[in-house]
Amino acid sequence: MRTSQYLIPTVKETPSDAVVVSHQLMLRAGMIRKIAAGLYTWLPLGLKTLQKVETIVRQEMNKAGALEVLMPAAQPAELWQESGRWEQYGPELLRFKDRHQRDFCVGPTHEEVITDLARNELTSYKQLPMNMYQIQTKFRDEIRPRFGLMRGREFLMKDAYSFHVTQECLQSTYDKMHETYCNIFNRLGLDFRPVEADSGSIGGSSSHEFHVLADSGEDDIVFSTDSSYAANIEKAEAVAPATERQAPTQDKAEVATPDQKTIEEVTAFLNINANQVVKTLIVEGAVAEDHQGPAPLVALVVRGDHELNEIKAEHIAAVAEPLTFASDERIKDALGCSAGSIGPAGLDIPVYVDRSAAVMSDFVSGANKDGFHLTGVNWDRDAQITEVADLRNVVEGDQAPDGNGTLTIKRGIEVGHIFQLGTKYSEALGAKVLDQNGKAQTMIMGCYGIGVSRVVAATIEQNNDDRGMIWPDAIAPFQIGMVPMGKSDEVKELTESIYNQLTAMGYDVLLDDRDKKTSPGVKFADMDLIGIPHRIVISDRGLNNGTIEYKNRREADAQDIAKDDIVSFLT
Ligand code: ATP
Ligand code: MG
Ligand code: MG
Numbered sequence: 001m002r003t004s005q006y007l008i009p010t011v012k013e014t015p016s017d018a019v020v021v022s023h024q025l026m027l028r029a030g031m032i033r034k035i036a037a038g039l040y041t042w043l044p045l046g047l048k049t050l051q052k053v054e055t056i057v058r059q060e061m062n063k064a065g066a067l068e069v070l071m072p073a074a075q076p077a078e079l080w081q082e083s084g085r086w087e088q089y090g091p092e093l094l095r096f097k098d099r100h101q102r103d104f105c106v107g108p109t110h111e112e113v114i115t116d117l118a119r120n121e122l123t124s125y126k127q128l129p130m131n132m133y134q135i136q137t138k139f140r141d142e143i144r145p146r147f148g149l150m151r152g153r154e155f156l157m158k159d160a161y162s163f164h165v166t167q168e169c170l171q172s173t174y175d176k177m178h179e180t181y182c183n184i185f186n187r188l189g190l191d192f193r194p195v196e197a198d199s200g201s202i203g204g205s206s207s208h209e210f211h212v213l214a215d216s217g218e219d220d221i222v223f224s225t226d227s228s229y230a231a232n233i234e235k236a237e238a239v240a241p242a243t244e245r246q247a248p249t250q251d252k253a254e255v256a257t258p259d260q261k262t263i264e265e266v267t268a269f270l271n272i273n274a275n276q277v278v279k280t281l282i283v284e285g286a287v288a289e290d291h292q293g294p295a296p297l298v299a300l301v302v303r304g305d306h307e308l309n310e311i312k313a314e315h316i317a318a319v320a321e322p323l324t325f326a327s328d329e330r331i332k333d334a335l336g337c338s339a340g341s342i343g344p345a346g347l348d349i350p351v352y353v354d355r356s357a358a359v360m361s362d363f364v365s366g367a368n369k370d371g372f373h374l375t376g377v378n379w380d381r382d383a384q385i386t387e388v389a390d391l392r393n394v395v396e397g398d399q400a401p402d403g404n405g406t407l408t409i410k411r412g413i414e415v416g417h418i419f420q421l422g423t424k425y426s427e428a429l430g431a432k433v434l435d436q437n438g439k440a441q442t443m444i445m446g447c448y449g450i451g452v453s454r455v456v457a458a459t460i461e462q463n464n465d466d467r468g469m470i471w472p473d474a475i476a477p478f479q480i481g482m483v484p485m486g487k488s489d490e491v492k493e494l495t496e497s498i499y500n501q502l503t504a505m506g507y508d509v510l511l512d513d514r515d516k517k518t519s520p521g522v523k524f525a526d527m528d529l530i531g532i533p534h535r536i537v538i539s540d541r542g543l544n545n546g547t548i549e550y551k552n553r554r555e556a557d558a559q560d561i562a563k564d565d566i567v568s569f570l571t
């Protein structure tokens with residue numbers, strides 16, 4: 001591809017609403033553009049990478065014997081009523097009516113549709129196991145879409161669903177998918193960990209999440225130093241004994257602290273689960289202007305649960321009290337994560353602290369950077385924060401649930417999730433096949449998701465520096481960048497010849513053929529920003545010595561390669 005014929009609208013400034021590096025860089029490199037909250041257009045450069053991820057996912061799924069299908073985005077309410085999820089699925093489900101006033105939704109996931117297909121098309125145990133997948137656009141009306149593609153409302157998912165008559169058969173497909181996911185994330189060049197996940201209300205069944213390790217991740221994942229134990233925090237907490245940890249310093253004893261009862265009352269009021277509260281903090285020095293003076297706030301640190309925030313927002317709106325809205329590096333330090341807090345000012349009234357900084361800007365548009373303002377209440381930059389109690393069941397340094405080693409906690413981005421569903425959907429929809437004895441049997445199901453578009457962002461979170469992205473070769477939009485410098489015929493001819501050879505060999509090559517008005521410095525900066533892993537510079541100066549300059553995006557120094565060797569060197 002020649003730059004002159006392509007669209008790469010790079011921008012210098014970091015867009016102000018982008019907090020994580022992948023979001024910033026994808027906007028700056030002209031890979032995506034936002035159209036509305038959580039909705040993005042993929043520009044040619046971004047789409048190239050997305051499609052390369054898709055290809056790897058598709059190849060590995062096919063290799064594992066899964067069959068590709070494509071289901072509609074719009075789904076009739078009737079199917080969701082049959083499974084019971086029309087009522088259960090909260091506001092994340094985007095519902096609409098067609099012109100005949102019939103109810104539909106835009107699919108956030110496809111268990112109902114695939115189970116409907118299976119009940120109609122599968123009749124005998126001989127057809128099983130069957131694993132069907134699609135790579136398709138999902139819509140989830142996320143309460144707080146953020147971090148660009150990491151938490152979009154519309155996003156690309158690979159979702160697979162398998163059907164079985166025996167638990168052993170499900171287990172074997174599940175294991176195969178586990179292995180397939182490892183192959184996929186290895187091929188993508190990601191540093192990832194499969195972790196046990198809490199299978200929640202379905203009970204008994206097994207579930208694993210695949211996390212890309214990155215500080216910007218929204219999830220905590222727990223590892224043992226000396227064994228293979230790895231779980232997400234919810235799963236780890238579910239098996240750990242409940243403990244109340246006291247903070248090391250408690251010199252603010254005169255400030256009434258929320259006792260367990262208060263926390264319970266508060267959490268009941270907020271309609272959150274008390275064990276989602278992981279810490280309580282006292283925040284002093286938040287000044288309510290229409291209060292008598294500085295009022296300490298009690299902060300509850302609550303695990304990120306996105307419906308929670310909405311409940312909280314409603315709750316706050318219902319309280320005709322001034323609100324405090326706080327953001328401060330020291331809260332961040334105290335929590336070990338980005339944080340904001342909101343809540344009515346006053347000693348006995350809790351404020352909610354979320355780990356995500358993005359939460360705040362959503363609530364308060366026009367908030368300034370040095371302290372958020374809302375209805376006349378200011379956050380005092382000198383506020384003192386005292387940790388009162390740490391209520392987490394699992395912290396760094398604990399023993400492992402399997403008795404081996406101590407626990408470390410890292411941040412992860414959930415890029416994949418596999419799940420043994422059992423008969424939840426097949427039972428509800430009556431999806432049965434005849435078994436060996438000619439008896440109708442409800443099929444057992446598994447489901448397997450990968451956030452294809454989230455993978456693109458997660459890869460950038462793991463591969464970047466202050467100049468931009470650094471793509472692994474496997475999914476780089478272009479693997480090789482070419483910058484010709486100088487006007488001699490030799491430069492022109494050799495550039496064309498190398499470009500043609502590499503392109504004919506199937507490489508994605510970006511030839512920066514912009515004219516002299518674009519300086520070499522700008523061209524190099526753009527290639528670095530885009531993250532092209534290999535760059536060559538064909539210049540008169542080099543050719544005088546018979547060489548072409550090569551630079552690897554991950555290395556500091558360039559090297560000179562004999563001009564006749566350059567193609568074999570690159571390939
Ligand atoms: P999360 O915990 O991040 O909300 P989830 O557990 O709700 O994700 P799943 O239902 O397990 O998501 O969906 C399968 C995969 O789809 C996830 O592992 C994730 O990679 C991806 N995914 C889910 N929600 C989003 C989103 N809003 N934007 C981008 N990718 C998403
Ligand atoms: Mg979710
Ligand atoms: Mg999840």
Ligand code: MG
Nearest residue numbers: 209414416417
């Ligand atoms: Mg999940």
